[in-house]
Amino acid sequence: MSGVGFDCGTMWLCKSEIDDIVGGANFTVERNAFLQVSSNEDTADTLKENNWSYAKYNDNYYVLGDDALKLKNMLTINMQGDNQNIIVQQVGVLRRPMKDGILNTGAEKLSVAIIQKLIANLLGKPKKENEVLCFCAPGDPVDSNLSVIFHKTMLTNFLTSLGYAVECIPEALAIIFSERPVAIDPEEGEVPFSGISFSYGSGLCNVCFAFKKLPLISFSITKSGDFIDIEAAKVAGVDVSAITRFKESKLDLNNIDPSDMREAALDIFYQNMIEHSLTHFAEKFNQLDNQIDMPLPIVIAGGTASVPGFQKLFEKILKKQKLPFNVKSVTLAENPLYTVANGCLVKALAVEGKKKAAPKKKKEKSTE
Numbered sequence: 001m002s003g004v005g006f007d008c009g010t011m012w013l014c015k016s017e018i019d020d021i022v023g024g025a026n027f028t029v030e031r032n033a034f035l036q037v038s039s040n041e042d043t044a045d046t047l048k049e050n051n052w053s054y055a056k057y058n059d060n061y062y063v064l065g066d067d068a069l070k071l072k073n074m075l076t077i078n079m080q081g082d083n084q085n086i087i088v089q090q091v092g093v094l095r096r097p098m099k100d101g102i103l104n105t106g107a108e109k110l111s112v113a114i115i116q117k118l119i120a121n122l123l124g125k126p127k128k129e130n131e132v133l134c135f136c137a138p139g140d141p142v143d144s145n146l147s148v149i150f151h152k153t154m155l156t157n158f159l160t161s162l163g164y165a166v167e168c169i170p171e172a173l174a175i176i177f178s179e180r181p182v183a184i185d186p187e188e189g190e191v192p193f194s195g196i197s198f199s200y201g202s203g204l205c206n207v208c209f210a211f212k213k214l215p216l217i218s219f220s221i222t223k224s225g226d227f228i229d230i231e232a233a234k235v236a237g238v239d240v241s242a243i244t245r246f247k248e249s250k251l252d253l254n255n256i257d258p259s260d261m262r263e264a265a266l267d268i269f270y271q272n273m274i275e276h277s278l279t280h281f282a283e284k285f286n287q288l289d290n291q292i293d294m295p296l297p298i299v300i301a302g303g304t305a306s307v308p309g310f311q312k313l314f315e316k317i318l319k320k321q322k323l324p325f326n327v328k329s330v331t332l333a334e335n336p337l338y339t340v341a342n343g344c345l346v347k348a349l350a351v352e353g354k355k356k357a358a359p360k361k362k363k364e365k366s367t368e
């Protein structure tokens with residue numbers, strides 16, 4: 001079945017499509033990262049032999065995606081031997097084309113070239129001419145002067161050049177399409193695809209208030225997973241990548257050991273990050289002229305929300321906010337890392353469906 005969803009995230013690129021054999025959505029992910037390796041006459045052969053995904057720019061070789069992290073981890077272990085200096089010179093640091101939810105073109109000159117290569121490898125060619133692809137873009141942050149215009153336009157143009165018919169939706173609206181929250185109108189009764197969604201990613205927290213699928217308000221707030229990792233690593237005196245690994249595999253916000261500096265720091269920065277996002281969220285909603293007179297469901301997704309205990313902490317901090325509406329419920333998406341890509345797929349399939357249902361235009365008769 002044609003139609004593709006694509007979540008272009010700071011840490012992960014995720015493609016979703018319908019698996020015609022198994023049925024249901026299938027997700028393919030690639031790490032949004034790259035690593036420069038030293039070049040000599042054998043570099044290209046070595047990269048090919050190992051089947052590593054790579055690109056070459058200006059005589060330099062770059063390993064892409066998950067392969068970059070694997071290589072980096074491998075060489076970091078080897079580095080502890082006598083050859084430390086030699087190996088340190090062979091690979092650089094793991095670099096990322098995106099930062100804070102958007103392309104990092106100011107600080108990372110290769111960001112556009114690398115992300116295009118990563119995306120082209122992940123998505124491949126459309127299954128048919130003009131297959132619908134829906135991707136998501138973050139909202140403009142309310143607490144910084146970053147603009148998403150370049151990021152969104154560059155991606156739209158590039159995806160179109162791959163042969164797709166491109167749709168773009170706000171990142172947090174994708175969660176509404178995926179999780180289908182239902183608000184209750186005192187007069188009308190159930191109002192499907194209505195509520196508030198939060199996407200806690202790596203660079204940003206994206207928020208959307210949707211009513212019957214329409215994004216009435218959508219914006220983002222800075223500080224999310226990367227912020228937590230960077231700040232906690234400083235406090236605990238460990239490497240950022242070590243704290244990320246610990247956070248993703250061992251952290252449980254329900255069960256913090258205060259004597260472990262990593263846990264204590266992660267707990268504090270998780271709280272700080274949620275407080276920051278909910279304070280800005282409440283401020284934005286309290287500026288609205290109109291009263292929202294129906295209780296609204298809240299749905300949370302994004303990798304940063306997948307740590308055990310996140311929802312409980314979110315609800316505790318939410319209760320302290322003064323909001324211009326009642327909260328009907330708070331739910332965590334079943335698979336927070338894939339929810340956005342799934343919502344993009346739902347939209348792509350809907351557009352494909354509409355295209356099929358539309359009567360084909362008859363060729364206009366010549367009047368001459």
Ligand SMILES: Nc1ncnc2c1ncn2[C@@H]1O[C@H](COP(=O)(O)OP(=O)(O)OP(=O)(O)O)[C@@H](O)[C@H]1O
Binds near residue numbers: 224
């Ligand atoms: N099991 C886990 N526990 C805690 N954090 C996790 C877990 N899995 C992933 N993360 C964190 O989630 C973040 C990535 O989430 P996600 O893929 O939703 O972000 P993204 O879409 O790449 O970023 P953004 O939307 O900000 O551009 C990272 O900070 C990562 O460390």
Ligand SMILES: [Mg+2]
Binds near residue numbers: 008009171302340
């Ligand atoms: Mg995201």
